[in-house]
Amino acid sequence: MLFDKLNLLFLATVAASVAYCLAVPGAFFVQVILWATLAATLGAGIRFVMLVGELNIGTSAFYGIGGYTAAYLTTAYGLPFGVALVAAGIAGGLVAAVFGYATMRTSGAYFMLISFAFAEIFRMLVVESDFLGGNNGIIGLFVSVEYEPYFAATVVAILATLISALAVIENSSLGKSFIAIREREEIARSVGINVLAIRVLCLVISSVVIAVAGACSGFITHLVTPNDYTFMIAVFALAYVKLGGEEHPTGPILGAILLTLAAQYLISFGAYQQVFFGTVIAVAMILLPQGITGRLRDLVRLTAKRTARDAG
Amino acid sequence: MPAETQPLFAAEGITKRFGGLVAVSDVSFEISRGEILGLIGPNGAGKSTIFNLISGFYRVTRGRTVFQGQDVSSLPIWKLARIGLARTFQHDSLLKGMTVRDNILVATTQFIRNPAEREKRMSETIDIMGLGEVLDEKASNLPHGHQRILSIAIAFSGRPALLCLDEPLTGFNQTEVLGGLDIIRRLREEFATTVLIVEHNMRAVMSLCDRILVLHHGKLLGSGSPEEVQNDPAIIEAYLGKSE
Numbered sequence: 001m002l003f004d005k006l007n008l009l010f011l012a013t014v015a016a017s018v019a020y021c022l023a024v025p026g027a028f029f030v031q032v033i034l035w036a037t038l039a040a041t042l043g044a045g046i047r048f049v050m051l052v053g054e055l056n057i058g059t060s061a062f063y064g065i066g067g068y069t070a071a072y073l074t075t076a077y078g079l080p081f082g083v084a085l086v087a088a089g090i091a092g093g094l095v096a097a098v099f100g101y102a103t104m105r106t107s108g109a110y111f112m113l114i115s116f117a118f119a120e121i122f123r124m125l126v127v128e129s130d131f132l133g134g135n136n137g138i139i140g141l142f143v144s145v146e147y148e149p150y151f152a153a154t155v156v157a158i159l160a161t162l163i164s165a166l167a168v169i170e171n172s173s174l175g176k177s178f179i180a181i182r183e184r185e186e187i188a189r190s191v192g193i194n195v196l197a198i199r200v201l202c203l204v205i206s207s208v209v210i211a212v213a214g215a216c217s218g219f220i221t222h223l224v225t226p227n228d229y230t231f232m233i234a235v236f237a238l239a240y241v242k243l244g245g246e247e248h249p250t251g252p253i254l255g256a257i258l259l260t261l262a263a264q265y266l267i268s269f270g271a272y273q274q275v276f277f278g279t280v281i282a283v284a285m286i287l288l289p290q291g292i293t294g295r296l297r298d299l300v301r302l303t304a305k306r307t308a309r310d311a312g
Numbered sequence: 313m314p315a316e317t318q319p320l321f322a323a324e325g326i327t328k329r330f331g332g333l334v335a336v337s338d339v340s341f342e343i344s345r346g347e348i349l350g351l352i353g354p355n356g357a358g359k360s361t362i363f364n365l366i367s368g369f370y371r372v373t374r375g376r377t378v379f380q381g382q383d384v385s386s387l388p389i390w391k392l393a394r395i396g397l398a399r400t401f402q403h404d405s406l407l408k409g410m411t412v413r414d415n416i417l418v419a420t421t422q423f424i425r426n427p428a429e430r431e432k433r434m435s436e437t438i439d440i441m442g443l444g445e446v447l448d449e450k451a452s453n454l455p456h457g458h459q460r461i462l463s464i465a466i467a468f469s470g471r472p473a474l475l476c477l478d479e480p481l482t483g484f485n486q487t488e489v490l491g492g493l494d495i496i497r498r499l500r501e502e503f504a505t506t507v508l509i510v511e512h513n514m515r516a517v518m519s520l521c522d523r524i525l526v527l528h529h530g531k532l533l534g535s536g537s538p539e540e541v542q543n544d545p546a547i548i549e550a551y552l553g554k555s556e
């Protein structure tokens with residue numbers, strides 16, 4: 001019941017954001033909406049792999065693969081925004097398939113460490129690649145001028161659709177198979193689930209979405225550099241999940257919106273941004289082990305019980 | 313050998329070693345189609361290990377397993393499940409955090425992709441197992457009896473030719489035992505399912521099984537009809553006499 005309401009709230013927020021981006025495309029708040037949308041997609045993407053029980057620090061690398069694919073194709077070949085997004089998604093998916101097949105036999109701390117190494121290797125490879133601009137990155141991702149007024153609204157609509165697609169998959173029988181693997185892998189195997197294949201599939205789906213978000217991030221700043229795609233991206237994403245709550249797809253979205261607004265309006269972090277996000281993860285896990293959405297659900301249940309008791 | 317006379321399953325001299333411990337030693341037996349075969353023996357005799365060997369969870373150290381005429385000793389678990397060999401687990405046999413319905417959905421989905429047909433199959437499973445009232449309960453919240461039945465439902469969802477049940481009636485009261493036995497008999501009568509069952513409730517085993525294998529210290533001590541097994545001095549000495 002609460003979760004149905006959260007779904008509605010999500011749709012309403014998306015509709016309002018798209019409308020606002022169309023109405024006042026040049027406003028500063030449009031930038032805030034875009035940052036929150038990227039953050040929400042990162043949170044939804046990292047949570048999706050958590051369905052099979054894994055923490056993918058390599059999320060930052062897939063974000064970067066999307067950003068760099070889009071940047072390279074638009075600046076070197078002049079491909080349009082839409083094509084760049086599709087290409088970024090395909091690149092992210094292909095790399096995820098290879099990386100996943102090689103590494104998803106491991107799990108838990110091992111997979112987390114390997115995915116962390118992958119994030120670092122990606123960053124170092126980019127720094128060493130002259131055709132990707134090395135440390136300076138690639139500048140010059142623009143959408144055409146006549147399209148400019150619709151750009152922000154389009155990004156919000158596309159990423160919101162992808163986030164919703166993740167939620168739909170989570171609710172399908174495939175999504176239940178993900179959770180079954182996390183719950184008890186032996187049972188999943190015993191009912192005919194090819195656990196490795198399904199785990200890789202989960203990573204691929206998440207990475208396609210993350211890579212498309214990465215491509216959008218390049219078009220928003222018009223620039224991609226190695227520093228935009230460090231493993232801290234995954235730490236931020238984890239903060240959204242832990243603060244908002246892990247149980248329901250709207251959790252990381254709520255976390256992403258709150259933390260983006262906090263970063264924009266409440267606190268000027270400067271160099272302390274990482275300290276802040278680390279603290280949020282720690283405090284959320286101590287004070288709100290189920291996140292905000294989990295806490296809300298418990299409160300709703302408690303109230304329902306009280307009402308029932310008072311009535312009876 | 314024609315398919316009808318060929319045994320559904322055969323273990324040929326299977327052995328499993330864990331370091332220095334030989335948990336299963338040179339065990340051979342066959343399971344005929346439509347049979348309900350009991351596997352009994354004291355704790356630590358190697359019954360669960362045999363289940364793990366049959367279902368592909370462990371690799372045999374020596375020997376081989378043959379299912380429907382095919383050597384399946386090196387097949388992964390999920391492939392064995394898909395060709396019709398299913399098992400339950402003695403411990404933690406459920407997806408505890410998921411609802412009863414989702415447990416059955418996950419167990420059915422690899423076998424039937426079409427959503428409408430899958431729904432039909434699932435209702436059939438739910439009916440036979442009598443789980444209709446508790447569909448939306450989280451598996452961990454179910455009473456013990458329902459939990460054990462749900463673990464049978466999970467294994468049966470793919471309509472396996474051979475269903476291996478590891479102590480399915482543990483912790484049941486007398487009424488529940490009768491209900492459980494009734495379900496297992498129906499699986500054979502209505503679906504021609506062949507059953508291999510490990511169970512400590514001797515009265516239940518004797519009334520249910522066509523034939524019984526007795527395992528002791530990883531070796532097959534003997535086999536026969538329930539009457540033969542109950543009257544075999546060596547078996548009484550090793551097992552029945554002490555535990556009853």
Ligand SMILES: Nc1ncnc2c1ncn2[C@@H]1O[C@H](COP(=O)(O)OP(=O)(O)O)[C@@H](O)[C@H]1O
Pocket residue numbers: 330333335353354355356357358359360361362
């Ligand atoms: N994975 C394992 N590693 C080491 N020893 C094991 C393992 N599984 C079972 N065993 C040992 O094998 C023997 C048989 O165990 P098991 O098959 O569980 O017996 P049963 O099911 O008949 O009670 C026991 O001594 C047990 O400790």
Ligand SMILES: [Mg+2]
Pocket residue numbers: 359360361402
């Ligand atoms: Mg056992």
